[in-house]
Amino acid sequence: MSRVPTAELRRYLLTGHIRCRDCLRARLPRSPGTTASPSRQTRAFASQNATIASIAPSVSAAPVTPLRKQLKEQAKALKASGTKKKRNADNQTVPGWELTVGIEIHAQLNTARKLFSAAATSFNDIPNSNVALFDVAMPGSQPIFQPETLIPAVRAALALNCAIQPVSRFDRKHYFHWDQPAGYQITQYYEPFARDGRITLYARDGIAPEDGDRVDVGIKQVQMEQDTAKTTAQPGEVHWLDFNRVGVPLIEIITLPQIHHPATAAALVRKVQMLLASVDACVSGMEAGGLRADVNVSVRRTEDVATGKLGTRTEIKNLSSFKAVEDAIIAERDRQIAVLEAGGVVEGETRGWSLGSTGTRRLRGKEGEVDYRYMPDPDLGPVVIGDDLVGHLAASMGVLPDPEIDMLIARYGLSAKDALSLMLLDNGARIQYFYRLLDTLDERLGIDSSAELETRSGHRHALLAVNWCLHELGKLTELSADLGMTPEGECKVPSADLAAILYHLHKREITAKVAKDLLWGVFRGDITSGAVSEAINANDLWFQEISEQDYAALADQAVEGEAKVLGEFLRFKQGKAKAYPQGKLMFLVGKMMRTGPEERMDPASAERVMRSRIEEVYLLALEGSK
C-alpha cells in the first residue's frame, strides 16, 4: 500500500478535509464511514478547514505550515473570537455586576447506626443488607432516634462555631421519589440543632484574590436529616435501588448568602470538608460521595448593591467536586448576567450541572417547584441537648485545622500549600500518617521531638518526611491501587518502613533513587515490613560515595568543551550578569552525573565539587588567560 503524504494525512486528521477524493477513496475502502462528518468537528477545526482549503491550490505545491505554528494560530484565533474559556482565576468578577452565593452542604455523619433505626451504616456492603423496617417505611413501623448520631453532628457544628440549640425538632419534608420509601424525608426545618455559625477562610484556603487575606462567611444553620436510597442506573430503563443508604444520618450546613466570588465558594466547601474530617464528623469527602453541595446563585448590578436587595436566585443541585462548585457558579453567573443584559428576567428555578459542561441546565421551574409541606413529625419528640454534652465534646475535640496548619508552618517550616495538602489528603488520614512517620524518624535520629525545631537542620528531616508523604506516596497511587490509608494513619507502606528508608536517606547512607526503589518494594510487598535495612544489605544498595578526587575528575571531564558555558560564570563574577548562572551549573552537574557511576554519586556533592572546581580552577584560568 502506498504511503499517504504527511501533509495530506495531517489535513485529514486535523480538518477532516480530504483534498484528493479519487486517490483516497481508492486507498480507503470504507470511505463513507471514514469521511469525518462535519457535525463531529469542533468549531475551531471547521473554520480551519476553510482557510487551508483556500490557500492550498494543490497538494504538491502547498507550503507546509509547521504544526506548532498552526496550533499557535489556532489558539490565537480562538482567543480573538472570545470562545476560549477564561481561566477561572481570571474570571472571579464581572465588571458592573456583583455575584452572591449561598451554599448548602450535605455531609454523611460518621456514625455506626442510621438516624432513626438501629441498622448499621455501611458503604460497600451487599446492597439492601442493612435495612430496618422503618428504613423502608413498612406500615406500622416507627422511627427510633439514635442519640449517638448527635456526637459527630454536635462536633461538626462546634467546628463551624455554631450555637448548639438546647431543643431542636424533626420535621417531615414531603416529595415523591423512588429513592425515598416514606414519601417524605425527616429533617430539621423549623428548629435545627445548631444556628449562627461562622467559618473563616484565609488566602491559603484558596479564596479569590479579590477577597483579600481572609473572609468570614456566616453559617445560618446546621440540621440533621436522613439520606435517601442509592440509585444505580442499569442498561435500558432499569434502575437498581440500594436501601442501605436510606436513613443514614446527614447534616445539612446552610451558609448565609455572603460569598461573592466563585473561588471562595469552592474554598468554603473544601474548608468545610477539612473541618468535618478534623473533628471526625464525616466519613468520606467529596471525591467519595460523602459530601454534596447545592449552591444558590444570584447577581445584581453594582449600583443596586446599596439597595440591599438581592437578585432572583437559582439553585444548582448536587455538585460533587470543588471544581464543579466553582465552574457551575461561573457558568450560572454568566448565564444570569446574559439574561439580564438582554432585558430578560431570571426565573427562580432549580438547575443542574454535569461535570465538564459549560452551562447549567434547567431541572424544574417555579411552577414545577415542589411545596414540601413541612410538618413536625408527630412520632418524634424534641431533641434535648444538654450543656454537659456540648461542653464535653467541645473539650475533647482536639486541634482544629487552622491552628494545626499554623503549627505545621511554624514548627516544621512547611509551605502553606503543603500543609494544606497534608491536611486534606485521605480525608485527614495523611496528616496522621505524617505524624507517625515523623515520630519514628525522630526516635531513630535521636531527636527530642518535644524540643523546638527552630533550626534549619531541625527542619530538614521534617521537610523530607513531608515531601515523601505528599509526593512520593502520591506517585505510588498514580498508576494503580490506592494506598489503603486507614483513618488512624497507616497504609500499605507502614510508617515505620518509610521512616527506615528516610532515616538512611537523611544520613546519606542511600541515594534518593535507591530510596524510591525501596518505597516501591515496600508498596508492592517485595520487601516485608521491618526488613528495609536487610533489603539494602541483601541487594548491596548502600551508598558508597566516590572520592573527592573522582568527583573532581568527573567535573573536569564535564567542563571539557564547554568554554561558552564557563563564560557565563565569568560574566557573573565580573558583575556583568546579575544572577548566578545556576541553570548552567546544573547543566554541568547533570553532564557529570551521566558520565559517572550514578548509584555512587550524590547530586549535592557533585554540585558542590563542580562549583568549587569552576571557582577555583577554571575561572582563575580564564581570568589568567586574559
Place this chain on the structure above:
Amino acid sequence: MSARRRPRGLQLRHVSRCPWQVQQRRLLNHFISNEPVPAYTLDEGVPGTPTRFTLAVKDNIATVPSSSSTASPQWPTTCASPFLATYTSPFEATIVTQLRRRGARLVGKTNLDEFGMGSHSVHSAFGAVAQQPSQPPRQSHNKGDSDDDGQVLLSAGGSSGGSAVAVASGDADVALGTDTGGSVRLPAAYTGVVGFKPSYGMLSRFGVVPYANSLDTVGLLARRVGVIRRLVVGGDEQEPGLWAEWDARDPTSLSAAARRRCASVREGYGGFQEEEGDAGRVLRGLRLGMPLEYNIEELDGRIRDAWSAAAKALQESHGVRIVPVSLPSTKHALAAYYVIAPAEASSNLAKYDGIRYGSRDPEAASDAEGGVLYAASRGRGFGDEVKRRILLGSYTLSSEAMDNYFIKAQRVRRLVRRDFNRVFALDNPLHDKETFSLSDLPDSVAMEDKWGPEEVDFLLCPTAPTLAPRLEDVMNQTPLDAYMNDVFTVPASLAGLPAISIPMPLEPETAGDTPGTAGLQLIGQYWDDARLLSVADAVSKTLKAMAPTS
C-alpha cells in the same frame, strides 16, 4: 380483588377472598379474614389460671401468619385499602403480642373504614360493615335497607365498626380497635358494647398503621368493662397490667420511668380487684362533670333524656355529685381535629404510591419529566374518603395555608387541653400547672368559691349525638354529616386523655331500631385510666340495675 372496585352506594356483600370466611355472620361483614370456629370462650375471674379469650383485631394492626397450622389464615393486614389488599406484615404489632401472652387467641381481622378514616365503617374496599340490632324492629315497613328476613341494617359506627360488631355478635370476647378521634368509642356506642381509649402513650402503637400519629391510640372493645379493666390494670403478678409495659419500638410510648411517675400520682394501679356488687364504694363522693357545651342542638332527644336519667340515677343511688362544667373550646375542637388529622394522614399515606404497594397505573408508567406516575396510581388506589382527607391535609400543610390552618389548629388543641386541665381536680402530670382566668368562663358556670368553679373527677357525657343511623341513610349523608358524629369524642383525643364509652339504656319505647342503648362517655384526666375503668365498671353496673329488664 380489583384495585378499581370501590364501595359505590350500599355494598353489603363482603368479598370472599378467603375460604375461611364462609361462616361469617350473614351480611354483617365485620371480618376481613377470620377463623371458622372460635375455640375458646372467656374464662374470666378465675385467679391463678391464665385467662383464655378470643380476640378480633382491627385490620390496620399488623399480624403475622400463624405458624401453628398451615390451615390457619395468613392474617393479612389490609387496612381495608386496595393498596394493601394483599399485604402480609413481616412483623406483629406489640399490642397483639402482649395480648397473646395473656391468653388471647386470634379469631379474625376486622373490617374498618379505609386506614381508619370514617365514622360508619362504610368506606372499605371489602364492603360496608352492618349491624343487626338484637331487638326486632318495631316498624319493619322499610324495604330497601334490610336483608332477606326484612331485618333493618344499621351503621356499626366507625372506623372500628368490624371490631365492635365482632364483640357485639359474640364472635370475639375482646377486640382491638384504633381510636384517633373516636373510632373505638363511636362504634361501641352504636353497637351497645364497651369501647375504651387509653391515655395517649400507654398502649404501644408499634405495628398500628398510622392515620394521625399524634392522635392514634389502640383501643379495646368488650361486652363488659371488667374484661378491659383486667387487661389494662392487671390481675396478679402472673398477669401484669398493660399500663406498665413500655415498648422501646414506639417512640411515643411512655418510658418506664414516666409511667411510674404518672402512676404515683394516681389511684388504682395496685392491681385488679373484683368489686362485685360494690359499685357504691367506688362511686360514693365522686364528682362527675356534665359539660354544658355538649348539650348541643343536634343531640338526639332520646340520648339527652338517657344522659340526664343516668346522672340522676348515679346521684340518687350512690351520692355522686353531678357538677355542670364548661369546656369553651369544645366548639372549635372538631374543626381543629379535621385539620390536624388529615394533615398527618396526608403525610403518612405518602408511602402508598403504587411502586411498592398496590398496583401501578399501567397507562402512566413513567416518572419522567411531565409524567404523573404517582398521581395516577394514587388516584386509582385510594377510596374517596381517604382521597378527600389527603387533599384536605395537603392543602392545610401547603406553604400558603399552613399558618391559617395547621398552626391555628394546634393552638386550638392546646386550648382544648387547657379546658380539661381546668375542670379536672387532678393535674396533668405531663404539663406544668397552668393558671386560668375566671373571666374566660361563661356566666352559666356556678362558682364553688372565690377560687372558681368546682373541680371534677370525671366528665360524663354522651359518646355520640345520635343513635346508630340506618345504613341507607348513611349512604345519603354528606361527608360533613359523618364528621359531626365525632363532636363528643374528638376533644379527649386532642388532649390525649383516657375515655370510655359504655352502654346506657334508652327508654324502651323510644329505642326504635337500635340495640336499645346509647353510648355514655366518661373522660378522665391523663393517666387516670385505672380509676376511669373502675368507675366505668361501677357506673355500668348501676345503669344496668336501673335499666328495665328486657
